[in-house]
Amino acid sequence: MYKSILILLLVLGIHTLEAQSRWTTAAEEKAITDLMAQMTLAEKVGQMTLFTSDWDQTGPTLREGYREDIKTGKVGAIFNAHTADYNRELQRISVEETRLGIPLIFGYDVVHGYRTIFPIPLGEAASWNVVSAQENARIAAREAASAGLHWTFAPMVDVARDARWGRVMEGAGEDVYLGQVMARARVKGFQGDDLADPFTVVACAKHFAAYGAAQAGRDYHTVDISERSLREIYLPPFKTALDAGVGTFMTSFNEVDGVPASGNHHLLTDILRNEWGFEGFVVTDYTSINEMIPHGIVANEAEAGELAANAGVDMDMQGAIYYNNLVDQVANDLVSLERVDEAVREILRIKYALGLFDDPYRYNDLERQRDNIFTADHIAAARAAARESLVLLKNDQQTLPLAKTIKKLAVIGPLAISQEDMLGAWHADGRGANCVSVLSGIQEALGKGAAVTYLPGVPVVGDDATGIPAAVAAAKLADAVIVVAGENWTMSGEAASRTDINLPGRQAELIRQLHATGTPVIVVLLNGRPLALTDIVDYADAILEAWYPGTAGGQAIADIVFGDYAPAGKLPITFPRSVGQIPIYYNMKNTGRPLDFANKYTSKYLDESNDPLFPFGFGLTYTTFSFGTPEATVEQSRDSVTISVSIDVTNTGKRAGREVVQLYIRDLVGSVTRPVRELKAFQLVDLAAGERQTVQFSLTAEDLSFLRRDMSWGMEPGAFDIFIGNDSRATQRVSVVIE
Numbered sequence: 254m255y256k257s258i259l260i261l262l263l264v265l266g267i268h269t270l271e272a273q274s275r276w277t278t279a280a281e282e283k284a285i286t287d288l289m290a291q292m293t294l295a296e297k298v299g300q301m302t303l304f305t306s307d308w309d310q311t312g313p314t315l316r317e318g319y320r321e322d323i324k325t326g327k328v329g330a331i332f333n334a335h336t337a338d339y340n341r342e343l344q345r346i347s348v349e350e351t352r353l354g355i356p357l358i359f360g361y362d363v364v365h366g367y368r369t370i371f372p373i374p375l376g377e378a379a380s381w382n383v384v385s386a387q388e389n390a391r392i393a394a395r396e397a398a399s400a401g402l403h404w405t406f407a408p409m410v411d412v413a414r415d416a417r418w419g420r421v422m423e424g425a426g427e428d429v430y431l432g433q434v435m436a437r438a439r440v441k442g443f444q445g446d447d448l449a450d451p452f453t454v455v456a457c458a459k460h461f462a463a464y465g466a467a468q469a470g471r472d473y474h475t476v477d478i479s480e481r482s483l484r485e486i487y488l489p490p491f492k493t494a495l496d497a498g499v500g501t502f503m504t505s506f507n508e509v510d511g512v513p514a515s516g517n518h519h520l521l522t523d524i525l526r527n528e529w530g531f532e533g534f535v536v537t538d539y540t541s542i543n544e545m546i547p548h549g550i551v552a553n554e555a556e557a558g559e560l561a562a563n564a565g566v567d568m569d570m571q572g573a574i575y576y577n578n579l580v581d582q583v584a585n586d587l588v589s590l591e592r593v594d595e596a597v598r599e600i601l602r603i604k605y606a607l608g609l610f611d612d613p614y615r616y617n618d619l620e621r622q623r624d625n626i627f628t629a630d631h632i633a634a635a636r637a638a639a640r641e642s643l644v645l646l647k648n649d650q651q652t653l654p655l656a657k658t659i660k661k662l663a664v665i666g667p668l669a670i671s672q673e674d675m676l677g678a679w680h681a682d683g684r685g686a687n688c689v690s691v692l693s694g695i696q697e698a699l700g701k702g703a704a705v706t707y708l709p710g711v712p713v714v715g716d717d718a719t720g721i722p723a724a725v726a727a728a729k730l731a732d733a734v735i736v737v738a739g740e741n742w743t744m745s746g747e748a749a750s751r752t753d754i755n756l757p758g759r760q761a762e763l764i765r766q767l768h769a770t771g772t773p774v775i776v777v778l779l780n781g782r783p784l785a786l787t788d789i790v791d792y793a794d795a796i797l798e799a800w801y802p803g804t805a806g807g808q809a810i811a812d813i814v815f816g817d818y819a820p821a822g823k824l825p826i827t828f829p830r831s832v833g834q835i836p837i838y839y840n841m842k843n844t845g846r847p848l849d850f851a852n853k854y855t856s857k858y859l860d861e862s863n864d865p866l867f868p869f870g871f872g873l874t875y876t877t878f879s880f881g882t883p884e885a886t887v888e889q890s891r892d893s894v895t896i897s898v899s900i901d902v903t904n905t906g907k908r909a910g911r912e913v914v915q916l917y918i919r920d921l922v923g924s925v926t927r928p929v930r931e932l933k934a935f936q937l938v939d940l941a942a943g944e945r946q947t948v949q950f951s952l953t954a955e956d957l958s959f960l961r962r963d964m965s966w967g968m969e970p971g972a973f974d975i976f977i978g979n980d981s982r983a984t985q986r987v988s989v990v991i992e
């Protein structure tokens with residue numbers, strides 16, 4: 254009797270265990286099992302297929318006939334399709350005209366906003382404000398979900414240390430820790446606490462992995478890094494995204510250790526599934542399975558599909574490789590039915606979690622779309638985010654803020670009147686016509702009274718310098734000149750690497766000639782990557798880095814220029830003096846021959862400094878801060894370490910302001926060499942003029958941990974320096990010894 258009860262409980266238990274997933278209830282899991290039992294192999298492969306619609310193009314190929322594919326159950330996901338009504342019609346085909354009525358999932362690159370566009374992610378990272386980063390993603394999700402979307406291909410969490418790479422604009426810059434906290438904020442913002450909330454979307458951690466390490470900053474180029482670098486630098490933000498609950502991962506185009514990510518079992522199964530326990534599904538990047546043929550790791554599409562499926566890819570974006578080959582490969586035992594079932598189950602779980610089986614049209618409500626997109630509060634949030642993204646790089650003689658009583662202001666450069674360029678790359682359904690240009694923002698701030706003169710100066714690219722004389726003449730008559738310079742938004746983003754990161758065209762010459770007039774010159778930069786500003790830095794009285802600040806960018810720039818708000822941004826990526834220094838980042842190794850100008854035989858250049866022009870973490874504001882001497886106490890037991898650090902920060906200026914108090918460590922001796930600095934914590938501190946605050950940090954053994962010589966993760970006893978300050982050169986230091 255007891256034995257049979259025990260067996261029954263065991264069976265039930267196994268069944269319940271089998272049915273567990275973070276995304277579904279046991280009942281939903283059973284419904285998935287029942288549904289899959291009805292599905293043909295072709296219908297299962299359909300769920301593993303993602304096609305683009307023809308509303309937007311984000312890659313090298315488009316497809317005709319995707320409506321027919323939906324109708325025949327041969328595609329389970331569509332991207333680049335949006336609006337509530339357009340997607341409703343495609344959803345209707347899938348739900349009402351296919352044999353099993355499985356709803357589609359709709360994805361889109363809602364990276365920094367859907368219609369209300371926020372600063373590019375690199376600019377948002379410059380705010381170091383994780384609270385606003387999460388709120389910005391929440392708003393983006395609200396708008397996307399109201400426009401018939403369920404899934405965003407974001408956040409991009411690739412650490413990027415090479416300014417030549419166009420996609421530095423899309424992430425959080427060069428630092429692992431800043432990348433991790435931004436990844437968590439963005440995932441939480443997009444997904445909220447429950448994917449069933451109809452104003453959330455499932456996020457996608459991309460591009461897995463190490464896409465930012467492309468050789469020479471050339472997009473799609475080879476990635477050749479050690480397992481140690483992979484795991485210590487490029488993987489942590491992905492793991493943080495996973496720990497934050499991200500529902501999908503996207504494979505990268507590049508190879509890692511000789512194997513393209515879309516066929517890389519070590520990445521997709523050993524690490525992602527087995528080590529990290531990922532629950533969700535893995536989608537490839539655009540035709541990246543097909544691209545394993547030119548990579549030279551497979552000879553044909555059938556082999557590519559087999560490699561990808563067996564490596565752990567669940568969904569094929571746009572390649573139609575699974576679509577054309579997977580049924581046969583299962584029939585020929587090249588890919589197991591179990592592997593297909595795993596993939597399909599993960600995909601159906603996410604569709605259930607989104608509520609699509611409860612109501613497949615819940616994201617297709619025209620009133621929701623009307624009421625929740627491009628609203629006044631969303632635009633206000635975008636303006637606030639843009640303000641926080643701006644980084645003041647130079648401000649001699651307190652050139653900024655300008656007084657609103659200024660009588661004559663010259664505004665120069667085609668970027669000053671560009672609305673499109675406020676958007677930056679990956680701007681989803683953002684529209685230039687909705688954007689406030691820099692000139693418009695300035696004119697709005699000054700009102701009708703001021704005399705604001707606009708001149709085109711020189712084009713962003715090209716050799717035409719004919720506009721310089723007129724710009725110089727205007728500058729001579731003005732009380733100040735604002736030159737809006739930088740790159741067109743198309744000069745960064747995907748497939749937009751550059752070998753020359755100086756200001757393009759004749760912009761530098763224009764700035765130098767304007768400086769010669771003696772009128773104060775303020776350079777406002779619109780750009781998607783660090784630029785080498787060495788040839789203009791001495792000819793600008795003030796330099797304000799504005800990235801691509803989004804829909805309300807012009808107003809945000811005016812808010813800062815005229816002092817309604819003080820700038821508080823800090824660089825999330827190093828600005829080199831020249832492209833020849835790349836790769837250059839703050840947390841480099843000391844080497845065995847660190848720079849010593851007195852010794853020829855030390856690590857340096859003959860023709861350039863080792864130092865960047867502007868370091869990671871740098872940014873000025875309209876007041877000044879002083880830092881006291883940090884104090885640290887160590888509490889250590891057999892299995893825990895807590896280092897309590899405190900420092901007094903004082904606003905020594907005449908205006909209120911925000912300081913980003915940054916804490917870096919240096920592990921002086923390790924079983925492998927350690928960087929000279931590592932950011933481990935920061936706090937945004939708002940202080941009134943003259944106000945002092947004691948800022949406190951607490952570090953644990955985890956903060957001191959790294960991949961040791963034997964590739965185990967952990968802390969090693971020894972001496973550590975702790976630096977606290979307002980950029981990565983922080984000099985205020987306290988040393989501790991961990992037993």
Ligand code: GLC
Nearest residue numbers: 311312362406459538539747
């Ligand atoms: C692109 C990008 C990827 C994007 C995808 C879909 O090639 O690499 O980031 O999400 O295709 O648009």
